[in-house]
Amino acid sequence: MSINKKAQIRYSVLDKCFSNFQRIYTYQDLLGEVNSILIENGAEPIQLRQLQYDIKFMESDAGFGIELDENLKIGKKRVFRYSNKDFSISDHPLNQSDSDQLETTIQILSRYKHRQEFKWIEEFIPRMEMAFDLVSGVDDDIIGYEENPDLEGRQHLGHLFNLILKKKVVKLEYQPYKKEKESFLIHPYYLKQYNSRWFLFCYNEEFEAISNYPLDRIVSCKETGEKYIPSSINWFDYFEDIVGVTKPEGVKPLDIKLRFSLDRIKYILTKPLHGSQKLDRKDKENRTVVINVIPNFELYQMLLSFGSDLVVAEPELVRNKMKDYASKLNLKYK
The missing domain is CATH 2.30.30 (SH3 type barrels.)
Structure with a gap:
């Protein structure tokens, strides 16, 4: 059984409620939580009967096979909570129908991975295949992604x-x-x-x-x-003329000339600092690149990360700012 978007919203809200061992949820509490999120997402609220059907589906083998604590009650009212505090439907494997649908979706997305605006798909597809166990014959993870699961917000x-x-x-x-x-x-x-x-x-x-x-x-x-x-x-x-996310108002991009060490320039040429990057043909050693960007905090963060492997050659504005950073850093290590 495939799950539509509205149903997925309902199941996700219920999963969050069942996982919350710091609060008590009756039928009415669950209905209030689900309908609040549905309305927030522009969907119609549901009635108690639909909620009961959703819980029954989540408990079934065709659904997520969840196990609720049958003994929890407040008076005669039933209280809903997972039997296992560590359980979540996000850890539940896909059923065959959903797995087939996901594979079809990935095949469709693969057609567009060579288009410039869809370059992210090349990283997204193997991530999805590994996460949902769509790749046969693989026992261990073979690819890792930079992420911060503990990031607030x-x-x-x-x-x-x-x-x-x-x-x-x-x-x-x-x-x-x-x-x-x-x-x-x-x-x-x-x-x-x-x-x-x-x-x-x-x-x-x-x-x-x-x-x-x-x-x-x-x-x-x-x-x-x-x-x-x-x-x-x-x-x-x-974002074309900046590094990062800070764009100063009323400031125009500058040509910034950066001279790297022989070891580091190889890295810079294979992983450009910015889309505007080009080699400075005047440098016979091919160690200098030019980027056209608006100077901002993230630019200086990036330039400082190269330490002594980088010298800012031009313009004087950026060069002086780097000198200032270097002087302050030097004082901290005296």
């Missing part, structure tokens, strides 16, 4: 994605570092991952400008009924 990702799709104005509660919590209205536009962190790009009504917020500093994001201001930004182009 991951729970906001799906919710914000749906709010962007539905073009909803959001009341954002945000906790800056070493400051009091802030709250403001935003118009969410785009989600981007950089350096294993997710960032939300939006229009901030208070600042009347595009702002970005790391998801791990977001406390809450709630939909409002305010009128949504759509974005005219082409987000594929927005």
Whole structure:
């Protein structure tokens, strides 16, 4: 039996409730939790009968084979919780029908992996095949991905994605570092991952400008009924002239000339620092590259990561900034 999107939402909410050993859930509690998320995702709420059917399906072999504690009650009311505290349907293997559907989907996606905008598919497909055990004859994992499963804010990702799709104005509660919590209205536009962190790009009504917020500093994001201001930004182009996610307003890109050590230049040529990177033909040793970007915090972070293998040759603005960083670093090691 394949599972549609609305049913998957319901099962995921129930799974979260059954896994919560810090709270008691009766039928009415479960119904409230499920309907709250359904409405949030633009779906119709369900009745008690559908909830009962969902739980029965989740307990069946055709579903997820979950085991609930049959002995929990408050008076005459039944309470729902997994028998095993460590169980989750996310660990449950796919049934044959869903496995076949997933394989078909991966085959369809594979057709587009050579298109520039779908380069991510080349990494996504082996990850999916390994995660769902679609590759036969493989006993151990053979590929690893950089990720941070403990990163705070991951729970906001799906919710914000749906709010962007539905073009909803959001009341954002945000906790800056070493400051009091802030709250403001935003118009969410785009989600981007950089350096294993997710960032939300939006229009901030208070600042009347595009702002970005790391998801791990977001406390809450709630939909409002305010009128949504759509974005005219082409987000594929927005990041073309920067490294990372910070784009200073009113600053133009600069040609930045970077001279690397003989050992490190080989690495730089096989893994370019930026899409604009090109070799400086004036350097007979082929150790110098030029990138055209707007200087920002992430650029300097990246340049500093090369240590003594890199010298910024031009322009003087970036060179002086690197000198300043180097001087401060030198003081810390005296």
